Amino acid sequence: MSDSSQTASWTLYKRLLGYLKPQWSMFLLALLSMMLAAATEPAFAYLMKPLIDDGFVGKSAAALYQLPLLIIGLFLLRGTASYINEYLTSRLSMDLVARLRCEMFDRLIRLPSSYFAHNNSGRLISRVGYDADNIAQAGFNVITVVVKDSVILIGLVIQLLWLDWQLTLVCLAVMPLVALVIRVVSKRLRRLSSHSQEMVGQMNQVVSEAVEGNRVIKVYQGEHYEAGRFAATANELARTNVKQTATSAANTAVTQFLIAFALAVIIFFAMQRAQRNDFTAGSFMAFMTAMMMLLPSVKRITSVAQLLQRGLAAAESVFSFLDELPEPDAGRQRLSAVRGELAFRQLSFAYPGAERQALDGINLQIPAGKTVALVGSSGSGKTTLANLVPRFYLPDSGEIMLDGVDLNALPLAHLREQLALVSQDVVLFNDTVAANIAYGRQDVDRERIIDAARAANALEFIEAMPKGFDTLIGENGTRLSGGQRQRLAIARAILKNAPILILDEATSALDTQSERLVQTALDNLMKSRTTLVIAHRLSTIENADSIVVMQHGRIVEQGTHQQLLAAAGAYAQLHRLQFKEEA
DSSP: OOHHHHHHHHHHHHHHHHTTGGGHHHHHHHHHHHHHHHHHHHHHHHHHHHIIIIIIISOOHHHHHHHHHHHHHHHHHHHHHHHHHHHHHHHHHHHHHHHHHHHHHHHHTTSOHHHHHHSOHHHHHHIIIIIHHHHHHHHHHHHHHHHHHHHHHHHHHHHHHHHOHHHHHHHHTTHHHHHHHHHHHHHHHHHHHHHHHHHHHHHHHHHHHHHHTHHHHHHTTOHHHHHHHHHHHHHHHHHHHHHHHHHHHHHHHHHHHHHHHHHHHHHHHHHHHHHTTOSOHHHHHHHHHHHHHHHHHHHHHHHHHHHHHHHHHHHHHHHHHHTSOOOOOOOOOOOSSOOOOEEEEEEEEOOTTOSSOSEEEEEEEEOTTOEEEEEOSTTSSHHHHHHHTTTSSOOSEEEEEETTEEGGGSOHHHHHHTEEEEESSOOOOSSBHHHHHTTTOSSOOHHHHHHHHHHTTOHHHHHTSTTGGGOBOOGGGTTSOHHHHHHHHHHHHHHHTOSEEEEESTTTTOOHHHHHHHHHHHHHHHTTSEEEEEOSSGGGGTTOSEEEEEETTEEEEEEOHHHHHHHTSHHHHHHHHHHHHHO
16 A cells, blocks of 8 residues: 555544544543453453463362452453443444434535535445445544554564564564555455445445336336346445455455464474473463464454455545535625516536537516516527526626526525425425425424415315324325325415516426416416516416517517517417317
């Protein structure tokens, strides 16, 4: 591993340890109990010498009573210290996972929309779940192995040197070779761990898409294709995990062979000394016990490379995510009373990697309390223009003004307080009807929720549900029809009572009867509010104060319904084509 890689690894680990500062005393107590439990192993190995020499060979009466009591006391101490260590380590580990996940989720919901457009949801989910858990498991396991087994190794080596320093040097001679093996293996394990995490993210993505698109898969008979996609990802993940295990196993096997070679040499010289009466049976037993206890610790320490690299790969993933920049929010100006006047000045915007601009030199004035409808073919820029108002995206050039103030000068929370949004892609949560209508509002009483549902013509179907407003609606409202979901979204907007309303195909999912009911509610809602309507069905926006026709990111026409029909331009052509389709 290069010096820069080692520096980066230490930086990651130091940042991870920083999360333990609030619980530093608990962490120190866990380390002390861990060291105390570890110290009992060399102590037990030391007891082998008096046990053999005094108890069996010398037949000492004192040893008959003292040694069993010492063994009982030693294991009682070990059990108590191990319990304290494991309990505290578990608490610290789970607290760390919870804190990391909360920080990651907090960052997730504050990332700009462009981030979600370039990162698949499966990888984001696996980062919050899998990677955060891997950090804690690998991190604390590494600490446990390094601290506990280091104490055991140091204690046993001291004991071995005391028993016979020459034989011990033979044992220690293999350590540089072991270190070299660890160095070679670590780099490969780090790379495999990173690839494994990517595969988990891809697998989650395939599962997520299969759940969300299950109806499309069934209708278009995509079961074999999706099964093949999942199998390819799952098999690649399995291959990567096998490579990790094989690399770790090879590392352990080579290390154990080196230790076994040293052990064989030690046994040979020990037997020679025993023949010359230079080595007692108790000394040999104590030496061999210490040597056998040394092997598991050496094995764990050589295996720690895999844990460390897995943890560092997870830490790299988690911390790179936490370091993502949230939505820019430098605004400090607040409007005391929002009228709702919107102005778009020389506005241009292009999506990253797009061949042309989505918006090109838009100039548009929307007076306070007026309704402006955006119409045009798909890809004309209608939804993009609406998405710039809540600052889901930032324009490349130009500015958007609210009551004469640049949107960038307003805090995001303050700006979005003035907006209500109903889109064609209704988003509901796996909660009650009431919670979905009052989403984001903790101070709303039941009467206001009922009034909002009534205004959205949703009260009748809500009251017919098993538990009324307390009925759970399933993931994204799967237990509701399309029209019912749309009316809940409209009830949510009605309850918010914001001065600016954005309706993006708000009635697109409704049948004719439901559309009439909801359109009446929307007409009442739009009174005295600045409303930006994106509409495909032109019959729903005939009464708009102004209709803006867009093509290829530009405004090509603007006027009332009657004015645009009389002009016989782009709007009249759209109207004629749609009327012919409906007829």
